[in-house]
Amino acid sequence: MQSLLSERSRVFEHADPYAVSGYVNQHVGSHCLRLPAHGRPEASLNHRKFSSLDLCRISYGASVRVTSPALESIYHLQILLRGHCLWRGPGQEHYLAPGELLLINPDDPVDLTYTEDCEKFILKIPTTLLESICAEQRWQHPRQGVRFVENRYRLEELEGFVNLLGMVCQEAEASERLPRIEDHYQQIVASKLLTLMKTNVSRECLASPLLSFERIDDYIERNLKQDIDIEELARQARMSLRSLYALFERHARSTPRQYIRQRKLERIHACLADPSCHVRNVTELALDYGFLHLGRFAESYRQHFGELPSDTFKRRG
Template sequence: MDSRLLSERSRVFERADPYAVSGYVNQHVGSHCIRLPAAGHPEASLNHRKFANLDLCRISYGGAVRVTSPALETIYHLQILISGHCLWRGHKQEHYLAPGELLLINPDDPVDLTYSDDCEKFILKMPTTLMESICDEQRWQRPSPGVRFVQNNYRLDELEGFVNLLAMVCQEAEATDALPRVQEHYAQIVASKMLSLMKTNVSRESLGCQEASFERILAYIEHNLKQDISGEFLARQASMSLRSLYGLFERHLGTTPKHYIRQKKLERIRAALADPSCNVRSVTELALDYGFLHLGRFSESYKSLFGELPSDTLKRRSL
């Protein structure tokens, strides 16, 4: 895990003065103060990348440093402990983070963290405006004070695929040729994944209080093809068990929800590529719009279904 979340290519400080590193963090990652131990000379290291409207940071202070802030105001901090341990204090409770654990800090949460000597973290800084835009786009109801994560602590193995997504983001951030539009898509996917996997105060659109009809399930998929819709999520929205959902798809269509959703995404992409009135800048951009992060697999699936590459479909409409 540790080798995939920002490599040495993103190094800004190595074995440096912790106050110099803290000053840089204040400019790019979030306002805070640090308190160093009375004895010793800790050496800090920092890797950093700007990625669309996100900031990616990997940091170690090399000592038992205490980090405090009254609030982050307009940003969320997602912190993953890579090594060592970190004590988090908040709202009359405290928790020792172990490697592989994730901490979410809301904009209005006070920050009070104590690093161990060997503590190293990966930090994702995300603006509140990105979370709000995802909710508005999906017509999810969010309280007027803003989106808030109601559970602060998770183990990464509880969040299926999330660390792999972050690793892909880091890899893209360190690519030689940065593509701003691609970075924006990844940032939106990360925010959507967080809202889907983690507990928040957001009320997401539901298929209905009673068990939904199969037609309504298909209509829901049709209207949300750009989202990451898993079978588990669809079953919860439809107020039925995952087994019942799979049974419906097998009886009506002879396939699984996952294969059906992928096929519908591919059909929507093909329609856009073939339509001269549809403004498509590139196949890559369109694929990312529909959540296809592995472009090689996307092209293979597309060709298997339609007998040609997506680039061929796009070229043909201009003939």
């Protein structure tokens, strides 16, 4: 993995770790650095900008702890090159060894402790890049964004990925930079990530020739908490509004809006009736599914299920 940024990209060598941390905050991602109480560690950093990606190779020269509440609009892909790293997540922790990869989502808290001999490679990826790939391929994901549902991998599990990163680093260090080539490479990197790793993205496209009501229904089911726009639903299905309404009339004997409202009410009813489903109160659940007028919601619920939502909730015990 020596091909992941050479000395040509050196920004700091034998430097103050806080100076390196300040540079990382500016270019790679906001964080807080904690150094050991004693000693004078020396940090090193290589860095290149590559289209909308940032490539970084870093070592702090001490057992440091890096924390951040969340990365917000970026993903961090971190590959451990040397030493070890303790990752702490909600209710769990894991020691990363050389050759392991950690992928941090934008809303994941960061809590990492590195050994003194630790060196890592970081790839910073903007959320907009992965979303643009999904839009271009017409892949589906929840509106809150693309998320990696597994965050740790051995590099040998990701066929060809390290070699791809090596080529990206070589292009980033080339004497003549070609923006169009860089754009192509970043698209390939993002597509590889979405293909090789487990995410909340469905690569089964609504717009395929085998389009059916069941697949549109599945899209609605996965986005019930969202405000599903009917025109956007028609665009996703690559059909006119008229055709969409005809499809719903054939299969559901209702309009798309009526059908979505019915599915939302059914989901709420199931949650209220299920003791294992965590519900604090009826109002909060109704608001979660977009029912802002609580009086109308209660009346619609009563018409569908023959009782008020509060009665269903009380009966669960």
